[in-house]
Amino acid sequence: MILRKRKTKLYTGLSFFILLFVINRLSLTFHGYSHGPVQVLILTYMRSGSSLTGDILQHSQGSFYVFEPLRSLCPHNCSSIILRNLVYANGSKRTTPISFNKTSYSILHNWFNCSITELPSVGLLDVFLDKGWKTQLFFPCYVGFILKTMNHSYAIEECARQLGDICERSPIRIVKTIRARLNYVKYLLDDFPNLKIIHVVRDPRATLWSQSHFHMCLADGGGRYRCSKNLCGRMEDDIAESHRLSKTYPNRIMTLKYEDLAKQPIEISQKMYDFISVPMTSETKMYVYNKTKAGNKNDCEICSTRANSSAHIDYWKHFIDPDFLDIINTRCDFVLRHFQYDEYTINKSSNATLRFLPAS
Template identity: 25%
Template sequence: MRMRIKYAIILFFLVALVIIEKENNIISRVSDKFVLKFPQVEFVGPNNTISARALTENNTVAASSNSALGQLHKAQRNCSMLRTTLGGEERKEVTGRRHLLLMATTRTGSSFVGEFFNQNSNIFYLFEPLWHVEKSVTFEPGGMNAVASSIIYRDMVQQLMLCDLYALESFLFPMPERHVTGILFRRGSSNSLCEGAVCTPPKKGGTQRFPCRVRQCGLLNMTLATQACLQKQHVAMKTVRLRQLEYLRPLVEDLRIDLRIIQLVRDPRAVLASRMVAFPGKYDAWKKWANEGHVPDDEEVGKLRGNCENLRASAQLGIGQPPWLRGRFMLMRYEDIALEPLKRAEEMYRFAGIPITDEVKTWIYENTQASKANDNVYSTHKNSSEQFEKWRLGLPFKIARVVQQVCEPTMRLLGYKLVKDAATLANRSASLLEDRNFRAI
């Protein structure tokens, strides 16, 4: 059975590649870049073909394509059965249902802003559901990397917006047994997965890698979670793994989904400063430059340039409001939210077409007026108006200057002022923000 499931995964990605050919006519170039990180399966792409090898003890293939295809469709049938079972109740709930995607990059305050929707009991909120997809699938370096990853991530978001949580099971290792798992990433960051019927009583021996924070719950039952999603009035999720806005068009045009996209951005200088603290191993070259004067190589600067260019391209597309995206996109700067959290939260709720609740307003007040600074880099509890520019005191000007040189087009588009010297950078009374109304551009 496990082998059949593994081959169902293979067929799933084969379908993804076919989609790439249909939408972009580039499958022949993508297939050579596609690698699975599953411990027992690998893809190879010589001569534009795909083959699979199960790394069992004797390296033999032990599944049929028909059986694999049946496994692939099983999750879809299960979710359809749930919709049928709920019947009129589901149809009533879906009426007026909104779907909200908070799209960001790491260290832009997305966990904090995501809580604005997580705290609304009318919203089924998911925290970084694409984490498991990223851990299971990787792409070799190449020009088609962004295309292939964006399409796979997009299709997963589409299934989750439709409350098909079974779609995630193929990316959980070990695979769930009877739709029950204890390894869903940051389950405790989603109130919807830790409340009501979804919070089953803990059982002896049922260990969890990511337990609920507020209350003790048993292992996560994906069927109960799917039911809870279908019964909620709205669906929202946040992700730092979907960065190509243009590939979300099929979701926007899907008549089953009433999608609103909020792109959260932050000053690239602040993002780099925060990443150097949160991920010291990945940004060791920059830290050495700051501390010892060792200049990062061209590859590191190239990564920064690529990140800024991706951000600029998506933001420019969204701000331009093409017909397919009109009324569906909002750009928000983290700095504006930090300065006026409740005002900006109300703007985002109005854009989403969802009423803001008192519980959300209370959470915002209690979690943005902290009397003492919180040193936890992952904390959502902080004095936001005082903390959002703290990076200016710790980032060396020589690094800030490189960021400005590499990311200047992006910074100018988003309204971040450049600085000419270290004194201006450290002077927090001098604002680095231009007054901008992105929805009016």
């Protein structure tokens, strides 16, 4: 077996006592949540600012944050069928073909329910688990048991059980994903009466420029038009589903424009906390300020820290190709108008920028 290269501290006597302290601290945080744990699903799209959103909510006391738990099923483009066999932490197996929609629903349900032993092992070993303050405990636990027992299955199951115990003691359980559609996960609203969904959107021109910048809109995958069609088609479906679900489940779905969060991080963060009925402390507000306005370096393309989060929201306008912009403006017209984004075109002959008032 080859262990991934990954910075980790193996469990020692000291780290064991630290873990006990964390668990005991989490047990205390359940006071004030007599109605049971709060589940939060952050549903969004690739390169749309959801990492910042998730990190802000992760700072709430007693939170248990899971970053992209569906990535191991489809690292890139997701199809309706998973062409791989899955082995679960409890030792059970499923063979291909496997429905992506049913499996993704099951995975999200098990994370929210803290049924960690019922999750695919490949997902528990995903490096993205390190982005959660508590889920990052899994890998050093796994390595520690491997070195002690040389038994992969035992290490997976035992560490999944331990992580499940930590999850059970966490009153706020947050999952962020770019790989699920709203109409596939709507049944979670029935399963978890305290579940709130935050639908994060961003100007599709900014999102698509960013995707193209990171080589996600190459010609052999359908090019820029296919990219625009896929993103805005998903956004259109989610807009319609959100409208329907809001009638059946009032006050359970919040639409968040990333640009609003970037421009007013403290105020919009407070609205998010109010929406999930969790207090936002002064320490959390200071944390949000430091993450978005304090002059920190933009240190990572998929990280949440920004030197000034409002300064980069129009960055795409300086670099987007005029032909690509035309494609997006045409294909994504409904989305742009629905979320009242400013019209923006480029005069190709003079290379001058023309800006118009928001669409009515």
